[in-house]
Amino acid sequence: MKPTAGIKIAVLILMAQKSIAQDSKTATTLTDSKYTIENCVNQFELEKATKTKVGYQYWFADKNFTLENTLKMSIVEPGKSTHAPHHHIEEEFFYILEGSASFFLDGKTVVVGPNTSLYCPSNVEHGISNAGQTELKYLVIKKDRKEK
Secondary structure, three states: OOHHHHHHHHHHHHHHHHHHHOOHHHHHHHHHHOOOHHHHOOOOOHHHOEEOOOEEEEEEEOOOOOOOEEEEEEEEOOOOEOOOOEOOOOOEEEEEEEOOEEEEEOOEEEEEOOOEEEEEOOOOOEEEEEOOOOOEEEEEEEEOOOOO
C-alpha cells in the first residue's frame, strides 16, 4: 500500500468517526459558519509544517476546526521521539507511513514499519520513537474530548 493510500484511509476513518459522533444540530451550525471547499482540502506542504525539537508536525485537521477530531503527521529524526511515554483519556491511532517505529504500549515494545497501524486505548501508557536510520513519518488520529 502506498503512503498516499494510508493518508486516504486515515482521512476516511476520521470522517466516519466524526459523522457518527457529532450532533446534527451542532454539525449544521458549524457547517454553515466554518466549512468551505477551500478550507476542507488540506494538501501537505513542508513549509507550512511546525518545526519541533525532533522534526516536524503537520496538522491536517485539529480540534479547533473539527468537532473533536485531530489528524496530524509527525516527522521524527532518527533515534528521537516526540515525547516520553504517557497516557491520556483520549484513544489514539498511529499509522506508519515511512521509516521504522518503536512502539511502547503498557510495558511492552515492538518495532514496526510502513503501513502498520498502532492503537492506544484510553488511559494506557504509550509512546512512539524512531527506531531507524531515516526519518519516521506517521499519522496521529485522535478524538480530543472537549468540555461541554
